Amino acid sequence: MVSEKDSGYRKNFSLIVTFIGLVSAIFILSLFLAYKFSKKNIENDFVSAKANVLEESIKPYNDFFLNKLPEISFYNGYLDSTTASKFVDTILIQYPFITKVVFYDTEVKNENYFDDGINLGNFSVGMKNVYQFSSVGRGEKRKIIGQSQVKNNTTLENFNTVTFKLITFVQKLDTTIVPSQEELFSNFTNIQSNRIDYFNIPSFEILKNYKKMVMNKLEDEPVYQQDMLSFELDPNKIKINNTRPLLYQSVKIVPVTYDPIDTSSEYVSGEITLGGPFSDYKLFFISSKSFIKSEIFSYFLPIAALLLFFYGLLMLVGFLIYRNLNINHKMFKLQYDFITNLTHEFKTPVSVIKIAGNNIKSAASLSSKEQQMYGRILDEEADKLNGLMNKLLAFTQIENKAITLNQDEVNMEDFIESTIEAHTLKHPDFNFTYEVTGFKTFITDPVLLGSLFDNLAENAYKYSPVDHKKLHITARLIKDRIVLRFKDGGIGIPSSEINNIFKKFYRIQNRYNQNGSVGLGLAFCKELVNFMNGEISVKSVVDRGTEFKIVLPYNN
Structure with missing residues (x-):
């Protein structure tokens, strides 16, 4: 297992926290300055807008x-x-x-x-x-x-x-x-x-x-x-035209000597002389501070909304950068694991082949039994290498749509029995059962279907305890769909991993994966099913087993 430090990617949480803290501090400071600006602007308006009210009123x-x-x-x-x-x-x-x-x-x-x-x-x-x-x-x-x-x-x-x-x-x-x-x-x-x-x-x-x-x-x-x-x-009969009703709570005409004694600190007031024949009178403006505050907020809120938009935009950009880095980290880790495991998968049979070859070359003579043993070893290891290469090649071809889907008639019972024979020959302790209901044959690509069966069968065997190496396959025709179910008695899949098992290069960390896994098996199955215009799903209970369900179109 490669560490985060060795992978070249580090999740520097202190840098992330610093970025969020800096952006948030700038946002809060901007809000504070925007509020101060709005307050100052409205206070200036309270003074300057009086002239406009006067002008409109004496028009x-x-x-x-x-x-x-x-x-x-x-x-x-x-x-x-x-x-x-x-x-x-x-x-x-x-x-x-x-x-x-x-x-x-x-x-x-x-x-x-x-x-x-x-x-x-x-x-x-x-x-x-x-x-x-x-x-x-x-x-x-x-x-x-x-x-x-x-x-x-x-x-x-x-x-x-x-x-x-x-x-x-x-x-x-x-x-x-x-x-x-x-x-x-x-x-x-x-x-x-x-x-x-x-x-x-x-x-x-x-x-x-x-x-x-x-x-x-x-x-x-x-x-x-x-x-x-x-x-x-x-x-007093001049009609006051309050052009800023949200700023001036009350505007009235009073003598220039008017000086109310009941104006407390909770109010803001101002005045402007009428002039001309009305020079003995003035417009008197008064608003409560709470009334002024509502006008300040009406001015401030659009600015705050704009600042919030930019703050959210920066946080979104930061999140996307972090997510991309995280994805890159995961991809790097998956690729690293893939190369490591693929090297291991290639290295094991190559090492065995080399050892067998050296033994054959160094032996003065070989008995018939030794020849058969070395021949079987070389054949099995070559099959492993060939199977691994074929899986990688087939996966690439399916992803790139480089192959065509053959349409051959397949007898379902014969097909399943041949799959059972191949796997029981390879794994004598593998217990297979099957059931076919509602049909006998259907049109599909037997090679791709065989790859699908082989991968699911291999997974069922590999991820099952020694005393539960079993797999039950059912095939049913339901309306115009073939429904295939592969149910084993294995270790099961944690619910937190269900959404990840079909991803390329993804491996669940457990004791059954210690000897290496490329992480392509189920991803390959999903690509196969998609290529065959079908659907694949899974349900599983830890320590009780897993069931894969595949739905394919029925062509007959």
Whole structure:
């Protein structure tokens, strides 16, 4: 028996354990770093994603401020109560955060005229009528204030503020340079807390006339229409668009002075100012740490799954390498055993032949009895060598499909009896019995069938105790199959070895194999049966015997 050390292959378990430990340590470290990365990324997202929530939430306001508000200038100051009502209706429906709109129907004259306005030299800005539109609940409620009620019922503070900005702008206007849209917009708009006041922007030609009207009394005494709308805003009616609901558990609009005292260490919070007319308010974000942790895990788990996949892939590769090395080790061991046993099988008869030859050559004369003895020895040993060579050759030919299956009619009883005669002649103590049921002849290859019977008979004799050298053969026709059974009273086969006995070069380690076995007998039988389109199986009980079952197609 060759040792693992001598075979050239060593099962270095410390190397295997080191490989598994190293890969596992890298895997665990990768998981740890991936979790830290996920945690850091979500924490950064908690800070950075607030801007996106703010942007999406105030998008309606931006649309109102940048697109809807400038539409007032399209009317060139000629809005009346009906047109203003339709315009405001659209705004109140489309932008819920606008709760009230005050419309100032305004005139600009070249005289000191308005009691309820602002007069600068010959430049006068005053109100003809003021209309108030408000939205309560889902409906719209409007209250109209006439010209005679302006002074008593309307606060002029918002109007005066924007009018002063207008007059200041006109005084400083350089009539040789067209002002930019940004400059015009900033001077005709007044943004206060929760309020936007907007004068419609006149053309550059009208602005130049305004400049003249401040300094001079014009002959045609022009009168220009100006419209001003004041929008009252409620930040609490802004619809919050939480773009990260799995990150922010709660988002609400609160005053900038809001500072909750009940926020414990179990919560994470953040804030961002709304800006513009809502600069006194902010978005307040708060999430429990357990809520944040669920988002961390939702980010981490796909990374962990990918790492697990690569870990499993590495372990699979390691297992396949180990398995291949193990298979190579076993194959090397089997080949080594095969060469050793084959050498022994060849060496024994060769040695006997050489001894017999030397005795014949050195003997001065041989008696008739000695001649017969040496002749029998030479014949038997030559048969052993020939049989071994034929088995190896036949095995190779069958594996490579290099032979054809002959189809001859075989009489089963005669065939079995000839097999019994051959083996009882060789082994007089071998007890054979047989039984044939259901048929007499069938078509098969008698040479291959004979090899099959010979190998199983030899195994039955070899692996049986001295007082149990027996074999019972049954042959039955069951439907369209020939079922052959070879039952002996030998030492049996351990259940752990049943799946290995048909492998090439495999030998069960027991006292009956100490004198050498090539390990081809049962593997050869399996190849024969497969080549004959049949099946072979075995059942065995240790120390009680073994039964081989062969099923062949019935051709007749």
